[in-house]
Every structure is written in structure tokens, then in C-alpha cells.
Amino acid sequence: MTIVPTVREVPIRTDMDIVGVRQAVREVAVSVGFSLVDQTKVVTAASELARNTLKHGGGGTAEIELEERADSTALRLVFRDEGPGIGDVELALRDGYSSSGGLGLGLSGARRLADEFDLRTAEGEGTTVTVAFVNRDPAAR
Amino acid sequence: MTVTAQDVRDELAEFLRERRPDILRAWSEANVLSHVDPADTEQESAELLAGVVQAIRDGAEGDSGHEGFSAARSVLGTVVSGSRDGARPDLAALKPPLLRLWTEHRRSAGPDGLTEHAVDGAVALSTAVDTLRAVLLELEVDAGLETIRAQREQLTELSTPVIKLWDGVLAIPLIGTLDSMRSQAATENLLEQIVAQQARVAILDITGVPAVDTMVAQHLLKTAMAARLMGAECIISGIRPQIAQTMVQLGIDLGEVATRATLADALGYALRTTGMAVVSDQHS
Ligand SMILES: Nc1ncnc2c1ncn2[C@@H]1O[C@H](COP(=O)(O)OP(=O)(O)OP(=O)(O)O)[C@@H](O)[C@H]1O
Ligand SMILES: [Mg+2]
Numbered sequence: 353m354t355i356v357p358t359v360r361e362v363p364i365r366t367d368m369d370i371v372g373v374r375q376a377v378r379e380v381a382v383s384v385g386f387s388l389v390d391q392t393k394v395v396t397a398a399s400e401l402a403r404n405t406l407k408h409g410g411g412g413t414a415e416i417e418l419e420e421r422a423d424s425t426a427l428r429l430v431f432r433d434e435g436p437g438i439g440d441v442e443l444a445l446r447d448g449y450s451s452s453g454g455l456g457l458g459l460s461g462a463r464r465l466a467d468e469f470d471l472r473t474a475e476g477e478g479t480t481v482t483v484a485f486v487n488r489d490p491a492a493r
Numbered sequence: 494m495t496v497t498a499q500d501v502r503d504e505l506a507e508f509l510r511e512r513r514p515d516i517l518r519a520w521s522e523a524n525v526l527s528h529v530d531p532a533d534t535e536q537e538s539a540e541l542l543a544g545v546v547q548a549i550r551d552g553a554e555g556d557s558g559h560e561g562f563s564a565a566r567s568v569l570g571t572v573v574s575g576s577r578d579g580a581r582p583d584l585a586a587l588k589p590p591l592l593r594l595w596t597e598h599r600r601s602a603g604p605d606g607l608t609e610h611a612v613d614g615a616v617a618l619s620t621a622v623d624t625l626r627a628v629l630l631e632l633e634v635d636a637g638l639e640t641i642r643a644q645r646e647q648l649t650e651l652s653t654p655v656i657k658l659w660d661g662v663l664a665i666p667l668i669g670t671l672d673s674m675r676s677q678a679a680t681e682n683l684l685e686q687i688v689a690q691q692a693r694v695a696i697l698d699i700t701g702v703p704a705v706d707t708m709v710a711q712h713l714l715k716t717a718m719a720a721r722l723m724g725a726e727c728i729i730s731g732i733r734p735q736i737a738q739t740m741v742q743l744g745i746d747l748g749e750v751a752t753r754a755t756l757a758d759a760l761g762y763a764l765r766t767t768g769m770a771v772v773s774d775q776h777s
Contacts, residue, residue, distance in 0.1 A: 374670075395704045396705070396743060
């Protein structure tokens, strides 16, 4: 398993940056042959997590990485902020819970959309959410 | 800017009065303000010249704000608005005939004609024409800014057009990234039109939206709810397969909002709702 270094790192400071993250993620997903459905899932999850980074984490960065595995390619997205962190992770991951009048489906929905999901957070120290999407059938590229 | 002495000014004024027909003829021939009707060209040249005379008399040939250039401004304004094809008149062409006539005029005054006075006069005339060019440029810049402003306004409106499909049936095709400003504009636009057109059905078509995340979904739901409060039912159409799958996994529930695969399906549904029937014409 080889880890290809970060393909791209995109700052998230404004609403326009979220559009930039979506575009960058879609480009990388297309470049490694993700199907239209998978592209849409990756872009949608990226949109949710980028917005959380901005709205709840006060801004941060998105890293887009590719990882070649034995019979597949993984597209990994790391969203990092140094905001307030999440006090109650279980609550934050509950469908419909939102501290800010949203639908409360971003975090939980991104977890369902992704093949792999990791959430690291500590109150007062920020939040890092990592999601990975695996292109299982490289032959179909 | 040099201050031209009073006697030079007097002489310039005399020159401009005496040689007026020659100047106007030369200006018309310079083909700067070419109109289909030569009488129009003559008329406009006369107004420009009158302005120049007034400004020079007041020693203000370099001041584009002087009232002498106000008349010129309205003439040049019509020139700017008429030059949509991009061709712009080159007012510099007014200068050589004017200076040639001035030199001739001085020479005819006798052996001492081409003195310092002549040079000062030429400078003043030259400055006046340059000021005309500056006025034209100002007008062109204003017109350009105006065009940009109008286009920007059109774009904001264009991105969220509300289309009347039938009596009581409106459609709003949402396209591209729905940033919060644009989705706000779209909602306001739609609600206004629902009232204005007494619409009973409003179709939100999202064929052109690349991804529906929670923010877009919440926007659609809020719009549908607001429309309902105003007495119109909302239908969401154009949910493509990949978007439908993603929305399901994300956990988005559009609740009571009706959805249809295509805009055509949505229109059929809307017509039935408003009491219309679509039947095929057996006789044709
Ligand atoms: N990066 C973050 N930093 C701090 N808190 C966060 C972060 N991400 C999520 N949260 C918390 O988790 C909650 C749930 O997040 P989630 O994305 O599911 O909902 P939301 O952002 O409130 O609404 P939406 O459905 O529009 O995304 C948020 O309301 C917020 O309190
Ligand atoms: Mg969120």
C-alpha cells in the first residue's frame, strides 16, 4: 500500500472556498476514474465537511490525497480546523442534530456516503475529519 | 497650461468667426462626425465649434468642465451611443485643418504674421481639440461602466429567471452552484411571481444543479414551504439518478414536496392540478 503525498491542499476561509473544494475534489475524482455516482457522492460529502470546517470550525484546510491499494484507488479527504472542537461526538453524529438550525445531516450523511470515516476532535483543540472513497474496480476505468 | 494673452484670444475669436465656414467645411471633410445626412454633420460640427469658441474666449480651452464643452458633450454623447459597432470617431482629425487655416490666417496678416502670437494661438486651438477628445473619452468610459453595470444586473436576474409555463404554473430552473446569495434571490423572485401571477403550482427544476447537499436541500424545502404559505404547491423536477442516490444516503427527506423526474412530467402534473387535461388530438 503506497501513500501518494497530498495531491492538493485547499484553504477554507470563505464560502467561495467551499466551491473551490468541490471543484478540486471533482477534478481528482474524475482523474482516477470514479463513476458519475461516486463523483457525486465524493463531491457532496466534501461540500458538507468543508462547510462544517468553515461554519463550525471557523475555517481550516482540505487535503485531497490519493492512495494506491492492491486492487483499488482510494481518494481521501482530510478536513482540519482549529476551532472549538466537538464536545459530544455521538450527538453531533446523530441524524437531525444541528447546533445551528441546519438539517443536521451533514456529518452523519458524510459518514454514510464515505467508505471510511474518521473523526478526531478535542474540545478547544479543533476537529479533523477524514473520509475515504474507494474506487473498487480499477479495470472499469 | 499656458495662459494665452488677451490679444491672442481676441485674434483667435476673430479668426474663428471669419473662417467659420471654412473650418466647418474642413471638419465635415475630415469625416469625423459622418452622418447619412450632411446637414446633420454640419450641424454637429457647428455645435462643437461654437463650444470651442466659447471656451477659448474664456481662456478655458483646457477645462473639460467649462460650459463651452457642455454643448459639445451632448453632441459627443450621441456619437458615443451611436457607435455600437465599436468604430470610434477620432477627433484628432479635427486638429490639422484647424491649424492649417490658422496658419494661413496669420500669414495673410502680413510679414509679421508668424510670430509668437501665432504659436500661442496654435497651442490654444490644439488644446481645445484635445479637450474635446478628453470629453469624448470620459463619455466612452461612462458608457462602458454603464454597460458593465447593466450586464451585471442582467446576470443576477438571469441566473434565477422565473418562467411562466401556463396560467397559474411557474417554473424556475436552478443552475450551477447555489451559493446562499443566489438561492436567496431565486426564492424572492419566485415568491414575488407567485403573487403577481396568482400561481397555483411552482416547479423548481434542478437539472442544472451538480450536487444537492444539505444546504441546497434545506433551501429547496424552505422555498417549498414559503410557496405553500402563499397558496402554491411546489414540485421539484430534474433530480438525476446520481443525485437521487446521493440524497438518499445523505438522509435527505423531501417530505411532502412532490417530485418528478423531468420538467415535462412536472408540467403534466401541474396542469392536472390546475384542472387542465392534456389529450392527444385524434383528428390530426
Ligand atoms: N468542524 C466542526 N467543529 C465544531 N463542531 C462541529 C464541526 N462539525 C460539526 N460540528 C457540530 O456537529 C453538528 C452536526 O453537524 P452536521 O454537519 O451534521 O449539521 P449542521 O452542520 O449543523 O447542519 P447541516 O445539515 O446543514 O450540515 C453541528 O451542528 C456542530 O455543532
Ligand atoms: Mg454541516
